Amino acid sequence: MLFELLLIIIVLVIFGLKSVKILRPYEKGVIERLGKYNRTADSGIVLLIPFIEKIVKVDLREQVVDVPPQEVITKDNTVVVVDCVIFYEVVDAFNATYNVVNFYQAITKLAQTNLRNIIGDLELDETLTSREMINTELREVLDVATDKWGSKVVRVEIQKIEPPQDIVEAMSKQMKAERMKRASILEAEGYKQSEIKKSEGDKQATILEAEATAEAIKKKAEADKQASILRAEGEAIAIEKVYNAIHEGNPDDGLIAIKYLESLEKIADGKASKIFLPLESSGVLGSVAGISELFKDNKE
Structure with missing residues (x-):
């Protein structure tokens, strides 16, 4: 009797576990009845018919796919190693469950294939300087492809693009040469500006000196003029006094x-040998x- 009661309790517990499911706020449940799609359940408590209905939980949170590094050939036949990550989220639980078997593997292979196509149309310099363009173009391609999988690609980020070591060394030398060239140009420009400023200073000094000399000559001429005027006025007064004295003395x-x-x-x-008299x-x-x-x- 005790054994039968214990068996009944175990069966009820199993039926309870099979009939009641709890979905978290970020989950949805795809419910099948006898192997056929029946409905999609939202978060909360979900009641099922034991052994007849089955639920598949789908996570709606944003998830990350780390695409393994791969070698890609650029348009100018340079091999680069590209590594990227993909951020996606499920927007349709039904399509995400029934339209793709392994979403992670599918989107990884799709990203690698499209990376080869995108970078294959770019030269090495463009590849290294066009990360934002590569991110945008790859995201658009993946978003269209994953639409039927019930997922949306939020963004794509290129983690690294590594050229071969010899290319890196050549680029390093080129950058060093460019820096030295810019330094030489800046030094020459500085010397040029210095000489220009110096010439302008000398010119200004010469102008100021000439203006000072001219002003001094002008002042001296004014002084000589005033002296001559005063001397003439003195002589005139002296002549006038002599004249008056002569006439007054009769x-x-x-x-x-x-x-x-x-x-x-x-x-x-005088030393003259001839004297002319009036x-x-x-x-x-x-x-x-x-x-x-x-x-x-x-x-x-």
């Missing part, structure tokens, strides 16, 4: 003759003769 012919003789004495002191000197000499007579009379 000089006679004898005084004028004496002054004339004093002037002749100064003229004769025409009026005859009249003055006559006055001199009169003066000599005057002195004689005084003696007498």
Whole structure:
């Protein structure tokens, strides 16, 4: 009796485990009845008919496929090793269950094939500098192909693109040469700019010096002009005073003759061998003769 009761309990437990299933929030369940698709269940508690219905759980979270590295030949016949990862998510549980046997293997092979096609149309330099373009183009191709598998390719990322070692060394030398070339160009440009600045400085200094010299000459000329004006004004005043003094003193012919003789004495002191006298000197000499007579009379 106890054995029969225990057997009944075991059978009820088995039926309970077979009839009740729990789906997580990120899962959906594809339910088959007698080997035929019946319905798709959402998350929560799912009741099944034991031994008649079967459930297949499908994970809807974003998943990652690491595509193994592979050798790919570029358009210019260079072998490169390419490694990429694929991010996808299931959007249709029915198609993901019934339209593909091994999704991981299928998408891996599909990615490797399309990588060969995409990179085969690019040269080595384009391959190394066009990762974003390769990512976008590969994602579009895989997204179209996986649509019937109930999955969506979210993004594709190229992890690395490795050229052969000899190509890497050649590229390193080329980059070094380019850096040295740029350094030489920058040094030459710096020297050129320095010389230009120096020439402009010399030019500016010469201009400033010339302007200073011109200003000094102008100032000196102004000073000489003012000195000449003052000198002329002084001489004019002196002449005017002498003139006034002469007229105020009312000089006679004898005084004028004496002054004339004093002037002749100064003229004769020069080194010239010939002396030119004005025409009026005859009249003055006559006055001199009169003066000599005057002195004689005084003696007498």
